[in-house]
Amino acid sequence: MTDGDKKKAVAVCDGCGELVPVRVWPDESLHPIGSDEGCCGETDYRILEDGESAAAFE
Numbered sequence: 001m002t003d004g005d006k007k008k009a010v011a012v013c014d015g016c017g018e019l020v021p022v023r024v025w026p027d028e029s030l031h032p033i034g035s036d037e038g039c040c041g042e043t044d045y046r047i048l049e050d051g052e053s054a055a056a057f058e
């Protein structure tokens with residue numbers, strides 16, 4: 001791990017069902033990668049899987 005305390009995960013948007021790569025901050029909040037507003041403005045995401053699979057989105 002070279003990315004500080006942040007980790008990446010793949011999450012699904014509760015609003016539209018889109019899969020969204022996210023960063024998980026140390027406080028466990030989720031922040032979509034690549035867009036400040038996520039996919040549809042929805043801010044509730046559920047993590048599908050942690051770890052290396054998220055790297056495929058970058």
Ligand SMILES: [Zn+2]
Binds near residue numbers: 015016041
């Ligand atoms: Zn969405």
